[in-house]
Amino acid sequence: MGCASALQMAEGGMKPIVLDQGDIGQGASGVNAGTLSLQIKRVKLMPYAIRGHQEWESMGDDVGFKKTGGYTLAFTDHEAELLHERMSLKAEAGAPIEFVSNSVLREAEPNLADRVVAASYCAEDGYANSSLTGQFYRARLKQQGVQYRENFKLLSVEACNDGYVIRSANTAVKAKKLLFSAGAWLKSLSALMGVELPVRARINTVSITERLPMLTRSVIGHATGLLTLKQKANGTLLIGGGWQGHGTPEQGRGQIDTDSLRSNLALARHVLPAIKDARILRSWTGFEANVPDFYPLAGKLPGYEDVFVLGCVRGGYTIGPYIGKLMGDYILERTTELPLFDPGRDFPEAVT
Amino acid sequence: MFQLAPNHEDDIVRTAKVNFTFDGKSLLAHEGESLAAALMRAKQLHISDAPADGAPRGLFCCMGLCQECVVQVDGKTIESCRLQVSQGLHVSSLRR
Amino acid sequence: MITDIDIAIIGAGPAGCNAALIAAEYNLSVVMLDEQASPGGQVWREKSRAILNAPRTPESVAGGLIRNAISQSNVSHLGGVRVWHIERSEDAFVIHYENAGVSCFLNCRSLVIATGAREYVQPIPGWTLPGVLGMAAATSIFKQDLIPIGSKMVVSGTGPLVFFVAAEQQRLGGKISAVVTSNTFLDWMKALPAMLFRPRLLFRGLRWIIALYVNRIPVYWGHTVTRVEGKSSVSRVEFKKIRKDWTPQGEPKFIDCDCVSMGSGLIPAFEPFQLVGISLEHNSDLGGWVPKQELDGRTNVDGCFICGDGAGIRGSLAAETHGKLAGLSAVAFLGAKISHPIEKLRREHAKATSFGEAMSKLSIPRPGLTKLTTAQTVVCRCEGVTRAEIEEEISLGAQSTISVKSGVRAGMGLCGGKFCQTAITDLIAKAKSCPVNEIVPPTARPPLRPVSVNTLAGDFNYSDLPISKPAPL
Secondary structure (H helix, E strand, C coil): CHHHHHHHHHHCCCCCEEECCCCCCCCCCCCCCCEECHHHCCCCCHHHHHHHHHHHHHHHHHHCCECCCEEEEECCHHHHHHHHHHHHHHHHCCCCEEEECHHHHHHHCCCCCCCCCEEEEECCCEECCHHHHHHHHHHHHHHCCCEEECCCCCCEEEEECCEEEEECCCCEEEECCEEECCHHHHHHHHHCCCCCCCCEEEEEEEEEECCCCCCCCCEEEECCCCCEEEECCCCCEEEECCCECECCHHHCCCECCHHHHHHHHHHHHHHCHHHHHCEEEEEEEEEEEECCCCCCEEEECCCCCCEEEEECCCCHHHHHHHHHHHHHHHHCCCCCCCCCECCCCCCCCCCC | CCCCCCCCHHHCEECCEEEEEECCEEEEEECCCEHHHHHHHCCCCCCEECCCCCCEECCCCCCCCCCCCEEEECCEEEEHHHCECCCCEEEEECCC | CEEEEEEEEECCCHHHHHHHHHHHCCCCCEEEECCCCCCCCCCCCCCCCCEEECCCCHHHHHHHHHHHHHHHCCCEEECCEEEEEEEEECCEEEEEEEECCEEEEEEEEEEEECCCEEECCCCCCCCCCCCEECHHHHHHHHHHHCCCCCCEEEEEECCCHHHHHHHHHHHCCCEEEEEEECCCHHHHHHHHHHHCCCHHHHHHHHHHHHHHHHCCCCEEECEEEEEEECCCCCCEEEEEEECCCCCEEEEEEEEECCEEEEECCEEECCHHHHHHCCCEEEEHHHCEEEECCCHHHECCCCCEEECHHHHCCCHHHHHHHHHHHHHHHHHHHCCCCCCCCHHHHHHHHHHHHHHHHHHHHCCCCCHHHHHHCCCCCEEECCCCEEHHHHHHHHHCCCCCHHHHHHHHCCCCCCCCCCCCHHHHHHHHHHHHCCCHHHCCCCCCCCCCCCEEHHHHHCCCCHHHCCCCCCCCC
16 A cells, blocks of 8 residues: 555655555565455445555556456355345445355356355455555556655655655655555554554454365355365465464564464365365464544544654555555545545444 | 495395386386385386476486485376385386 | 473474484473374475385485484474464463464474575576476485486586585486586595595495596596576586686587586575574684574573584484484473583584584585676576666666565565575675675564465454454544
8 A cells, every 4th residue: 555655645645654664565465365246345435445446457467457357145044134235235335246156156166066046246355466566556666766765664654844754764764745554563653753544453364275186266265255276377375364473563573373274274175175184384363453433543643733644554455555545645635536534534343 | 244335235125026007007116125126126217207298208317306216106296206105006107 | 282392393304303302302282293193204204105125325324314303202203394484472481383274373482493404506508498407406316216317417516515416416326427516626625524524425435436436437526517598398417617716618518418417505594583582603614694592592582592513514323313312402492401411412413513513614605606607597486687787776876685686576476586596695795895794584474484375364254354443534
């Protein structure tokens, strides 16, 4: 998100500099499952998600974008009810989602478990190779002449006469305006400015298998959201679904929870039985930031005119490149194509 | 008698030989020896193909790490340096 | 599920076994886990059950003694299991391991990690051909299966392993086409004072070398194999003389062979340390990335102790004493009173260490080593990524092992980067003109070994799926 905003700002004539505590794109975008599915987007965020998909499509091969189509499956009557209710609303919001019969599903995806009770399909769904995020944005930043610093561990932010001074252990950067787009680290970042943002981080687990013969061509989801499954062109299978690991952003990286992992993989096996003997090569976690109403933070940091916040998007991987552009426009004082989300709004009581 | 570089080849007593197959080819091995050794003995150096570019691969680390000697038995992938040969073992290679 | 073990030891080599045996003398529950069916690790690897009788070797004798001691002791040996994850909870560690296709775990109050080392092989053109294997790799087959490797072997590398491999290959009925070693006579002379401490080993080594000359097997000191050639397996090698800094020079020479055993020393297997939270630091004298450690195997993680080659390449003799010291550290951590003479053990360990370090010195990489890896040489074997591709990614802005991995998949394959990260780290350091100790290995991620979905998922009842609150609409 930070990079997309910076590129937009540069295009509008500003001189941004991007600072990351580690490698660009390794905080979240580089470590998730890469799913681009309108079926898991919030109803009100659908217009943003649709435009997000268009952004990813234009990024194309450089990010390994593949529009495969996606299915969401229900295995019980309760799940089917959930599926019908929710997908209908998402379809009304503009996503090309339709319900498909078992025979259509079986024809498209013969290796899926045969106990499916209901299924929905969206032709716009697919995935990108999340690992390529960093490489992609570094290249774009360089191409546009936008400065960036990686491994910049921010220690302090101080106001100065015409802006702010941001310091790390051995350098300082001066800027007139600031954009905080640090995802799960937004809470500690805004705390430096004396602002408390109700940012929480989910610790989502992803696993990847060794290369396998092609078993599935679409992105597969589950009515409860507890599974995403996709097989990349090189045959490796990525398994996600938001199963929770341990850890906090302040501690650095999260850790997997073995019980969580077990359930995640068991569900994957239930849905695609052929993977039972496939070997898992790596499991890891990535942080997904959110606020109590699960809508984005995109606007001015409460109490500031020239410090901005962007994050907690709920579907941040998908929507990030688009909302980053909107944010860039907002900072350039242009009208944004779609409304942003005031970080100073009232939030409901946080329910864990 | 002091031998500077003794050859102990003939002093080694091994178990009886058993049959196993490697991609359908019938081979002999001493019961219980590692599949890696059995394939080496049969001069079958090319065990797998590299996952990315399909290049021929064989035994490299002999301690279960490099994954280049992997084969399939009963649908399960296992390193041949960690598998013992028994009578009637059917091994499928992952060569293309 | 096994709970409440006092001391769990991962690794049943000389270090792990000694840690286990000494700890077991203190009326504590000790479990020792290892990938192999029998204790012994790499250096004392047990013969397979196919071997009914064979002439003894110093290694088989030492291995037999330790296996006997373990079986007579109160140590619970869990053999043939693969540890795939280690977790730390408040006052315990949880070790997750695969046992015959089932994932199990045990809780322990203290942990000794003795997982040893693996080989470092400098990537050279043709090093991925069938028929090319490591030197420690060759010795594993020799010790376990007692067969020669190929029919005409070239051995190329550093340190004493070169001569050990050559000797064993012949002893088991095979042929050696040539011995090629980067080390010079002078390198070995420098190691001589330390070797006088172990006269039996010195004598054994001299026998190996003299036998090569007597049998008219060419020995090329101060040379290294620069290229392996062959279509679907090895047919010959190219080798060259090298300068003092190991840069190849002069005209290429060739030897026909059908297998090549090559290696440039050992490196600690540091992934378990990363998982449990032990910091790493770089030390070329000890094999590159080594865990930060204090006296007697203590680390920055309370209750977790390290020993053996995993803690730094110091050899098997030092591993034995290190194991004892680490075992006693675990015992002391649990509150028992130590009755063993620690000071004496420390002195023994120091002596053993100086011998081990003299041997490791022969393998410390010199600047010319990386020149053997040409632009087109595959560096990441699993993903087929060449030096040129890695360097290009670095030139495009990838500044860390993580970003190189993400960009070109180097280190993302089946072996998890075990055989390429050292070379990749060197390439990044070179490109950035910074010391190699500033380039950290990528984040460790479980599993430590590939584990099947069935093993990890176990039995599963669909109805057990938590019916959580649906995501916000």
